Amino acid sequence: MASKVLDKSYDPHQVEGKWYTFWEERGYFRADENSEQKTYSIVIPPPNVTGVLHIGHALNNTLQDILIRFKRMEGYNVLWMPGTDHAGIATQNVVEKQLLEEGLDRHQLGREKFIEKVWKWKGQSGGTIISQLKKLGASCDWGRERFTMDEGLSDAVKEVFIRLYQEGLIYRSHYIINWCPRCQTALSDLEVEHQETSGKLYHLKYPFRKSDRFVVVATTRPETMLGDTAVAVNPEDERYRSVIGEKVVLPVVNREIPVIANSYVDIEFGTGCLKITPAHDFNDFEIGLTHGLEQIKVIDEAGRMNENAGPYQGMDRFACRDQMVEDFKRDGVLIKIDDYPHVVGHCYRCKTIVEPNLSLQWFVKTKPLAKTAIEAVQKGRTRIIPPVWEKTYFEWMENIRDWCISRQIWWGHRIPAWYCKPCGEVIVSKETPVSCPKCGSDGLTPETDVLDTWFSSGLWPFSTMGWPKKTKLLKRFYPTSVLVTGFDILFFWVARMMMMGLKFMGDIPFRDVYIHGLVRDERGEKYSKTRGNVVDPLDLIDRFGADALRFTLAALTMPGSDLKLSESRTEGYRHFANKIWNASRFALMNLEAFDLDEMNQRPHPEKFNLPDRWIRGRLNQAIREVRKSLEEYKFNEASHTLYQFIWHEFCDWYLELSKLTLYKEGDQKRKGLTQRTLLEVLDAILRLLHPFMPFITEEIWQQLPGRKENESIMISTFPKAEEQYDDENVASEMGLIIDVINALRNLRGEMNLPPGEPMTTLLRTRNEETEKRLRKNQSFIQFLALVNEFQLGWDLEKPLHSALTAVREVEIFVPMERSRMEEEAKRLQKEILKIDKESAFVTKKLSNEQFLSKAPPEIVEEVKQKAAEFRTQREKLEESLLKIKERLR
RNA sequence: AGGCACGUAGCUCAGGGGGAGAGCGCUACCUUGACGCGGUAGAAGUCUGGGGUUCAAAUCCCCACGUGCCUACCA
Known part of the structure; x- marks a missing residue:
């Protein structure tokens, strides 16, 4: 059968699409839930449904595809479960921006219309990232593609919510949470990014009632003083011991607040007096609870001062700060301002400074869930690779706080709860209740909040396989074999899947978690739109081919470290493809x-x-x-x-x-x-x-x-x-041939013999086996070293004028004109010098008694052999050099 | 503030107790019957610094310096 001759160079464009279609049409990507074969499964970290493929996705999915294709070829029944995430806040923000261009906001549109609009946007852009994954070559089982807001997955979300609620692991409470005034929603602790900010520390004077005395508090946020309900000092602090229990008058609002004692206060910091604002600070909230303090909110959901802010009502919180500082200066309340760099929380979606705010939210009690999740890793049921990340995982899990899961946005899973107006009963149920089961009233109002996106992502490994139904797919493919992901969502996602999987499936969601790094640019910078250094993986695919991009990413992936992508590397692997x-x-x-x-x-x-x-x-x-x-x-x-x-x-x-x-x-x-x-x-x-x-x-x-x-x-x-x-013999025989060819090429280079010019060579060896091997493979040596005349023997005479080199037990002579002997002498001298330098180290070792007596015998033997080799090699070179010198004289 | 990495050739990084490695770049030569997206040869490194353990340290331990990341409620 004649085979087609290939074109002179590889053109990915003519190849990639064709084969992808071929594979997909033949159904090779499909997993078989009816097969008895051993299984291998991965669930894809679902990308944002309306997103586009970035280089991080390319890395993540290349690694998964390598594992999946490897295991598939190994004969496993392989499932790579694909899908996308509804990405609540992010997607809602995008659609809100679109509305803004039309001069609308979502409230003008109304909830239903707005959601319709988001679905429409999802319909338009939802396929993009999937088709991009296909360009990469991802061999996902596309027939099973899931979306976190699919009916089945939504059902799983409701089921989980209800069961956790019934078990008391979900509760609703007034609590201080992180609030984004721009997104107008609560955020979980994780969704807050802490950034170093250069701020100021303001010292404010709070006078005692009917007295000239006063205390000075230090704060970075003077505007919150309007909501102060106490001043705290450390009970050990001599300076303030006498004033504990007394009352000070809050400037501006003239409210009396007590001086309380709490050991949380750091005597050394600032003045040692801490103003307490339970409604706008996490610690103050806790202190407030233990002391039964009033909680006064002074900032509203949009970040503006509210009705409790007296003259400042209606002002933006930062404008208010500036204004108050001016007023305090005037009124003598402000003692001084120090520069003070500190850490401030920002919304991870829109970078707005978050406002700790008191509000009524839904929470998951995470401690009991975290306990089993910790154990699963401790016992090695789930392995985290590389293991350095285990520590991070434990640390976070052990210090986990309750998870605020309610979001005041519209795009997401509605919390399945209803409130009875007359009796105040809370009804949590899958189906919409017709009347209150307690008082029978039909005056029920539904909860308007939706769930944190990560709540549904946390169920991904089993919700995608049909849970809560007991499907064949779950039976075969859960737990999954490995989860491949970046460390940036270790807590957001991996930790939550562990908790949810163990809770609802009674088993770990994955046996291995492989954590890869972030893709950075050549200078090690994160890719970002604002920095303008984004590389588009599709552009790289277009220029170098998907295979070259994939190989680059695989080659640069070091466990536990970020990878710096450089275009020259990808270009290099395109050359590799061409070489193949x-x-x-x-x-x-x-x-x-x-x-x-x-x-x-x-x-x-x-x-x-x-x-x-x-x-x-x-x-x-x-x-x-x-x-x-x-x-x-x-x-x-x-x-x-x-x-x-x-x-x-x-x-x-x-x-x-x-x-x-x-x-x-x-x-x-x-x-x-x-x-x-x-x-x-x-x-x-x-x-x-x-x-x-x-x-x-x-x-x-x-x-x-x-x-x-x-x-x-x-x-x-x-x-x-x-x-x-x-075959060891084959390896060493070929090794000899390669060494001899290299030595000849080397000599050719050093003596400046043009590559095309055939040469004569004589090989002399005293070793019978070596001679046999050389004779057997003579033609290969001649062919690759371009030797036209070849002689071999144990008793060959060194030609009068020739260059010499030695490798293993072989002396190699290449006859030269007499005029080149001076050159050869120099070359030999150089080579001898090199050997001397190298053997110095060996002789030193061998003259060390300690080395001879304490080092393992095989090492000593090795060194001895090397020394011997150096010696004979040097002798030969020396001998040759002397002869040349004699003749030149 | 705590924790975790990392510091090796011009660049990007492997390696990891017994004579320093790769890719790219660089230099010289080569249209050798797949490939110039190629071939052959070559130059290039006190393995951040200082101590220690060891017969032996780039490698293990300690300290310092530098870089990056994560976590955190010092107002």
Whole structure:
């Protein structure tokens, strides 16, 4: 069968789309819940439904696809569950911005209309990221694609909410929470980003009632003083002991507030007096509770001062601060202002400074859930890889606080609760209740809040598989094999899936969590739109091919560290793809006349020639390494092994050596065996590389001659090492040949013999085995070192005028004109110097008594051998140098 | 403030108790029958600094300096 000759260079554009469609149409991506095969499953970290693919997605999904394709080829029944997330606040913000352009806000539109609009936007842009994942080559089971707001997933959310509520693990309470005045919603602790901000520390004077005395409090937020309900001092603080229990008068509002004692107050800080604003500060809130203080809100949901702010009512909280500072200066309340850098919380979606605010919210009691989640990792039921992240996980889980899950936005899962107006009963139920079960009234009002997006994401590993229904899919594929994700959502998502999975499935959601780093630019900066350094993965795919991008990401992925992407690297791997392409082109050209019937026979390994046997042994090694690396999630090692083997062993050595057999030798039998090796090794290389570079490997594989057991490389088997080709002798024999060829090339370079000019060489060795090996492989040496005249023997005379080098037990002579002997003398001197430098270290070791007595014997032996080698090598060089010098005299 | 990483060739980074590695870049030569997206050869590093453990330290331990990240309620 004749195979098609490939084009001269690889063009991804003509290949990628074609094969993706082929795979998808044939259903290779599909998992089979009815199969009895061993399973392997991954749920995709769902990207924002209206988002576009960024480089972080490209990394995350490339790694998953490598694992998935590897396991699929290994014969597993593989499920890669895809889907998207509704991303509540983020998506709502986008649609609100669109409305703004039309001069509208969502309140003018109304809840229903607004949600309709979001769904419409989801419909328009929702497919984008999925089609982009396909461009990357992601082999997800697209038929099962889920969306967090699907009916089934929404049902799971309700079910979980209700069960947690019934168990008392969800409660509703007035509590201080993080509030974003721009998004107008509560945020969880995690959704607040802490940033160092240069602020001021204001010292304010609070006078005692009917007295000249006063206390001075220090605050970064003077505007909150309007809501102060106490001043706290440390009970140990001598300065204030006498005033505890007395009352001070709050300036502006002239409200009397007590001086209380609380050991939380740091005596050293500021004045040692702490103003307490329970409604606008987390600590003050806690202190307020223990002292039964009143909670006075002075800032409203939009971040403006409210009716409790007296003259400042209606002002923005920051404008109010400025105004108050001016007023305080005037009235003598302000003692001084110090510069004070401190940390301020910002909304992770819109970067607005969050306002700690007292409000009525829904919470999940997380402690009991966290306990089992901690244990699961402690016991190793779930492994976190790399393990450094375990500590971070434990730390967070152990200090977890209750999770505020209600959001005052519209886009999301409505909390399934109703309130009875007449009797105040709260009804939590899946179905809309018709009347109050307690008082029978039908005056029920529904809860308007929606749930935190992460509440539904936390259910992802089982909600996507049909829970709460007991599906076959869950039975087969839960727990999943591994979760691949970035550390940035370890708490947001991974921790919550652990808690929810253990609670509702009674089992961990995944056996392994593989955590990769962030993709940064060449300078190590985070990619960001404001910085203007974003790279579009689709642009990279377009320019270099999806395979090159995938390989780059895999090669740069080091467990536990961020990766710096550079375009030159991707370009380099495009060259690698091209190299593979051309190696295949060479192979196919030389397989045209190959008699495929030969493939039916299984020749004994010894029938093959040295390079054939050698490359098969090296292939075994590469297979073992790639397998091991993949099992350990060491993507960079696997990539490196592949690159090294394919380029520097298969192409640089094997293909070059094969040319001799293919073109120069007349032996048809030998030629057939080499053709066979060429075909088999190339086939294995393609399969080995397929998880990393799916497109190019399929394109070439399809053109390999001969019958194939499968119609696609995707479903062919991942290579296994074939032990009959592991042969130490072959490896060392080839090693000798490679060394000799390198030495000759080296000499050629140093003596400035043009690469094209054939040379004469004489090899002398006293070692019988070595001589035998050299004689056997003489033609390979001649071919690759471009030697036209070749002599070999143990008793050869060194030609009168020649350059000399030595490798292993072989002396290599290359005759030269007499005029070049001066040059040669210099070269020898240089080489001797090099050897002296190297052997100095060895002799030093051997003259050390301690080393000889304490180091392991095999190490000592090794060093001794090296010393001997250096000695003989040096002798030979020296001898040659002396002779040349004599003659030159 | 605490915790965790990291500091190796010009750049990006592997490695990790027994003579310093890769890719890119750089230099010289080469249209050798797949590939110039190529080939051959080469230059290049007190492995941040200082102590310690050891026969032996770039590697393990301590300290310092530098860089990055995460967590945190000092107003």
